[in-house]
Amino acid sequence: MGETAFRFEERIGLIAAIVLHVALVVVLAMQFALFPPKDITPDRMTVSLATEVSLEATAPEPVAESRAAIAPTLSEEPAPPEEPAQVEPVETAPRPAPVPQTRPAPTPQTRPQTRPTNTSPPRPRTRPDRPRETTPAPRNTGGSRIGDNFLGGSGNSTNTDETRPPAATFGRRERAALASAITRQLRPNWNPPTGVDADKLVSTVSWRLNQDGTLRGTPTCRTQNNSITASNRPQVGLHCERAIRAVRSAVPFNLPEQFYSRWDDLEWQFDIRL
Known part of the structure; x- marks a missing residue:
């Protein structure tokens, strides 16, 4: 059995297919070399919902302590019973006596004798006067009544007469407002370094403050390991240095x-999105 030879048309088609496949591979390789794939890692996004919250509005006119509500002490001895009010009987006028009615005398043809009539007035029917029914007044069972100042105070202190409510507690709104205030004072002084992958660096600065907003001690800085790459490693020291400079430039903090007990010891993250 002999070898089957390709016809001329089949050889042309095979050669054309090979040439087209080679050209396609070359085009794809050139496109990959000219346009490398971009980093599709999603960027972090910081959302702040309390940028313009006023700190003074969270606790208007705070006081250190407020007076407790005071009620008068109940008496141990019962109060004397109250005497019921005396009701005077109401005088009623007697009824007038009825007029006696007389019958006419019979005619002498039927009966010569006449029946004597009773001419005495009947006795008036009167009922004895009854006093009006009255409801007895409730008796005091003892003790004193609660005064008007039972709810006069708003706190639990017995050393002051101030009745205003004490300072508001530190909740989520106050925390968000304090964070926004610190960020607004740091942002104008923060100048992050530039370079390859420098925008991925995240440094954390710790510092302590006095009550007047000045620094107490020396700030410290550390860079997160997951933000360091081979390209931005030379920028780590400069990133921390500029973060500490931003803190020192924002002093004194307002x-x-x-x-104060919430911002005397702070720890803040510095990145490209501060």
Whole structure:
């Protein structure tokens, strides 16, 4: 059995297919070299919903302590019973006596004798006067009544006469407002370094503050390991240095004194999106 030879048309088609496949591979390789794939890692996004919250509005006119509500002490001895009011009997006028009615005398043809009539007035029917029914007044069972100042105070202190409510507690709204205030004072002084992957660096600065907003001690900085790459490693030291510089430039911080226990020791993250 002999070998089957390709015809001329089949050879042309096979050669054309091979040439087209080689050309397609070359085009794809050139496109990959000219246009490398972009990093599709999603960027982090920081959302702040309390940028313009006023710190002073969270606790208007706070006081250190407020007076407790005071009620008068009940008496141990019962109060004397009250005497019921005396009701005077109401005088009623007697009824007038009825007029006696007389019958006419019979005619002498039927009966010569006449029946004597009773001419005495009947006795008036009168009922004895009854006093009006009255409801007895309730008796005091003892003790004193609650005064008007039972709810006069709003706190639990017995050393002050101030009745205004004490300072508001530190909740989520106050925390968001304090964070926004600190960010607004740091942002104008923050100048992050530039370079390859420098925008991925995240450094955390820790510092302590006095009550007047000045620094207490020296700020410290550390960079998160998951934000360091081979390209931005030379920028790590500069990133921390500029973060500490931003903190020193923002001194003195203008923060509410009533929340000093919340911002005396701070720890803040510095990145490209501060």
